[in-house]
Amino acid sequence: MIFNTGIKARAITIVALLMMAIAIGGCTSEINLPILYKAPGFTLTNQDGQEVKLSDFQGKVVVMNFIYSRCPDVCGEENYRLQGVWEKLNKELRQDLVLISVSFDPYDTPEVLKSYETFFNVPGWQFLTGTEDQIRQVTNDYWVSYEQEVGGWEIKHSIVIVLIDRDGMVRKTYGYPEFPQKDMIREIEYLLK
């Protein structure tokens, strides 16, 4: 009986220690954001008709995606979720975050993008357009593919969301259909701190 009691006590202690280790590990899981590459620069035009360079946002954290305004399902949902990320960020930190959406649709002139901007509620969100060459260049640089339907409005495209740190380095890209909102919030806040 003494022998059984001793084994039981040791088993309980081991289980308790294991549970503590798991709990501590879960609370302090590390964020893995290696520096991937220097974010390629670009010069485009925003919804106010102003020239915008990526370097204008040096010192800020940038989240950039590639959409077009006539894509109300996927692109609309993606932008709505990005707005959700911004809304859930720490309010003091998020003033150093810039959202950028680059459109690959020639239909999206600054005037069209100005109207599109009104559907979202994030101050400073840059909706960018450019010449065909400028758009080709920036989408190539960020490995975004797109193809306009011949004679139509639809554009097949890949989904890429790029996370750029304050030093202009790409730290992560997110894809579709996964949109890990909680992870994005943690990772953006990590870069903002």
Add this chain to the structure above:
Amino acid sequence: MKYGVSMFHTFKIGAIFVVISLLLAGPVTCSAEPAAKLNIRDPWARPAAMGGNAVVYFTLVNKGNLPDALVGANSITADTAGIHETRMEGNTVRMAAVPRIDVPAGGRIELDPGGFHVMLVGLKHDLKPGDKVNVTLLFEKSVEITVEAEVRQP
């Protein structure tokens, strides 16, 4: 006298026959005809700008004992309307027009972001949050249903 009794007897038999016929016709008529019974729940649309495109989402429920299919849509709010499905093709995504969405008997189909949706192409005016947009849904077997979708973000 004999004639009167005979007439009454004939009338009585005829009346009984009519009553029996009506009693049999009622239940036989009501239970034999299969039918789809379609219902649209929570229709909503994203905000969108004049000249652009909008999406309408909803849940389509078929409480009947007959399958049916959504085969089209139209709306005076846009140049054209149709059923689309968002699909991944390799690493690209596209919104493909589809000819129909089958709704099984007793089943339901969700039209929601990233999947099936009704697309309004070439909006004639802005759709702002709080606006309502009417869309007429066309079915293979059932009569068309016009829904009023609320414009909102989810």
